[in-house]
Amino acid sequence: MPENIPYPVLSVLTFWPVAAAVILAFVKGEENVRRFTFGASLAEAALAWPLLNFQKVAGFQFEEMRPWVEAWGLNYHLAVDGLSIMMIWLSILTLPVCVLCSWTYIGRRVKEFHVCLLMMTTACVGVFSALDLALFYVFWEALLIPMYLMIAVWGGSDRRYAAIKFFIYTLAGSTLLLAAIAALRVEGGTFSIPALMNREVPFAFNFQFWVFLAMAIAFAVKVPMFPFHTWLPAAHVQAPSAGSVILAAVLLKMGAYGFMRFCLPITPAASEFFAPLMIALSIIAIIYGGAIALGQRDIKKLVAYSSVAHMGFVTLGIFLFSQRGLEGALLQMLNHGVITGGLFMLIGAVYERSHSREIADNLGLGKYLPAFMFFWGLFGLASFGFPGTNGFVGEFLVIAAAFGEITTICGFNAPLIGLLIVPGAMLAAAYMLRVTIKMAWGRPSSAQGRGWPDLKAREWAYMALPAVFIFYLGLAPSGLLSVVDPSIKATVEAFEQRKDRFPLTPPPGLAGPAAPGLSGAAGVIYPGRLEANREVGLHRPSEKTAPSLMPLDDQQEPLS
Numbered sequence: 001m002p003e004n005i006p007y008p009v010l011s012v013l014t015f016w017p018v019a020a021a022v023i024l025a026f027v028k029g030e031e032n033v034r035r036f037t038f039g040a041s042l043a044e045a046a047l048a049w050p051l052l053n054f055q056k057v058a059g060f061q062f063e064e065m066r067p068w069v070e071a072w073g074l075n076y077h078l079a080v081d082g083l084s085i086m087m088i089w090l091s092i093l094t095l096p097v098c099v100l101c102s103w104t105y106i107g108r109r110v111k112e113f114h115v116c117l118l119m120m121t122t123a124c125v126g127v128f129s130a131l132d133l134a135l136f137y138v139f140w141e142a143l144l145i146p147m148y149l150m151i152a153v154w155g156g157s158d159r160r161y162a163a164i165k166f167f168i169y170t171l172a173g174s175t176l177l178l179a180a181i182a183a184l185r186v187e188g189g190t191f192s193i194p195a196l197m198n199r200e201v202p203f204a205f206n207f208q209f210w211v212f213l214a215m216a217i218a219f220a221v222k223v224p225m226f227p228f229h230t231w232l233p234a235a236h237v238q239a240p241s242a243g244s245v246i247l248a249a250v251l252l253k254m255g256a257y258g259f260m261r262f263c264l265p266i267t268p269a270a271s272e273f274f275a276p277l278m279i280a281l282s283i284i285a286i287i288y289g290g291a292i293a294l295g296q297r298d299i300k301k302l303v304a305y306s307s308v309a310h311m312g313f314v315t316l317g318i319f320l321f322s323q324r325g326l327e328g329a330l331l332q333m334l335n336h337g338v339i340t341g342g343l344f345m346l347i348g349a350v351y352e353r354s355h356s357r358e359i360a361d362n363l364g365l366g367k368y369l370p371a372f373m374f375f376w377g378l379f380g381l382a383s384f385g386f387p388g389t390n391g392f393v394g395e396f397l398v399i400a401a402a403f404g405e406i407t408t409i410c411g412f413n414a415p416l417i418g419l420l421i422v423p424g425a426m427l428a429a430a431y432m433l434r435v436t437i438k439m440a441w442g443r444p445s446s447a448q449g450r451g452w453p454d455l456k457a458r459e460w461a462y463m464a465l466p467a468v469f470i471f472y473l474g475l476a477p478s479g480l481l482s483v484v485d486p487s488i489k490a491t492v493e494a495f496e497q498r499k500d501r502f503p504l505t506p507p508p509g510l511a512g513p514a515a516p517g518l519s520g521a522a523g524v525i526y527p528g529r530l531e532a533n534r535e536v537g538l539h540r541p542s543e544k545t546a547p548s549l550m551p552l553d554d555q556q557e558p559l560s
Contacts, residue, residue: 058490082487091124155238162238173221212270222255236304241348249337285312290427328397363442384428390473
């Protein structure tokens with residue numbers, strides 16, 4: 001931790017919401033509960049101010065490490081780098097807008113609801129800052145309980161079905177993740193994530209194969225990737241507005257973060273081996289999610305399926321294994337949280353007026369709710385990547401990475417990947433323009449909307465924050481890219497140097513017809529990769545140790 005920081009910032013950010021939840025137990029009166037939680041959320045944002053001193057270098061910063069369970073080799077180890085710093089800010093800033101958008105939406109068990117909000121913030125910050133596998137898993141699992149309660153207690157008419165489905169899918173994935181963590185501890189001799197990332201001798205390929213498979217399924221459920229996505233629409237539709245905002249803004253990002261933090265550095269050879277499958281599933285998600293969204297009549301379900309498509313761009317960018325692709329994936333993670341979170345808040349606002357999420361019951365709002373339609377139009381344009389908005393920057397980088405790869409993947413020319421995802425981008429414009437046009441200029445079947453009030457001051461407040469980020473990240477993304485680029489570059493370089501240490505052949509029993517798409521990866525999937533790397537300055541000497549991702553000297557300019 002930098003010497004000029006007077007307190008352990010990551011520990012404070014992680015556990016201040018827990019302390020606030022304990023104090024909240026003694027607060028009386030629903031209005032006082034709301035005000036206290038909102039004040040606690042602003043205090044959380046103020047306590048995060050030292051993170052603006054984050055140095056634009058590769059490596060972990062604001063590091064805190066204490067022995068936890070010494071007999072088991074467990075440490076309380078927190079730190080952030082370029083892959084996690086923006087996700088922590090997103091988690092922190094999501095809390096106050098969730099409190100504001102729930103101010104009148106939640107009318108029963110108000111105190112318990114806000115306790116769940118605070119506990120989820122603790123778990124989210126912990127997931128993105130933990131550098132011990134066991135500690136990471138504790139925070140990963142801790143998120144399950146408050147999210148389950150938020151759906152089951154404050155959700156819609158089918159809330160129990162949606163909550164149980166969410167619980168079963170997430171718990172099944174977490175069980176596989178726990179098995180992978182145990183295997184890494186036994187084989188690697190440590191729970192330390194940096195130590196596992198920087199092993200001089202990478203794990204044997206057979207070991208990587210099974211560990212990647214277990215972790216990938218756990219992360220795919222959380223993203224969620226096709227075909228593990230079916231819990232998401234039900235959870236989004238039944239969850240209250242704040243629950244949908246947290247799901248979209250933070251929870252879905254945990255799976256993509258897991259791919260970047262664990263799979264690429266710790267199991268690089270297996271990551272490349274499974275890349276064709278992951279890319280294929282990502283393309284399917286982009287097209288499938290857009291096509292299903294196009295046919296929806298429920299506004300919330302439409303946005304839920306759009307999340308499947310948008311997160312497909314994230315996983316596609318990750319498994320292109322290029323700096324541009326990872327930049328696009330990380331930006332798209334942040335952008336999707338801002339845009340889709342904003343859309344869910346608007347859906348909650350119109351539901352409070354019409355008591356319906358059906359498109360047919362919310363027509364012609366441009367005449368009666370102009371401020372509402374302004375924000376909806378802005379978020380809708382950003383959602384399908386209109387130039388000048390943040391959605392354009394992330395998708396453009398991923399598409400450019402897909403078209404820019406000069407190697408071949410699975411025997412196909414890599415530009416074909418770019419061509420395959422173009423229909424997904426077109427579908428995004430189709431479904432978002434369709435619902436926007438109907439809501440703005442559609443002819444209502446009755447006098448609906450005439451007596452509805454436009455956005456109130458509180459609603460303006462929580463809609464303005466994501467709107468500012470849409471323009472800032474869309475028009476000036478270089479500031480954010482300068483923060484994340486050093487860590488992304490180090491990740492790509494380490495991956496390139498480590499992935500070819502072992503021949504990519506399937507474990508015994510999976511070769512031949514049983515796994516036709518997974519054999520011969522070393523010669524078929526990425527021929528010409530060495531030549532491509534030399535052209536962009538990523539020469540890979542076979543005998544050198546992979547570059548370290550451990551903390552570097554903080555001697556470069558701060559992010560302020």
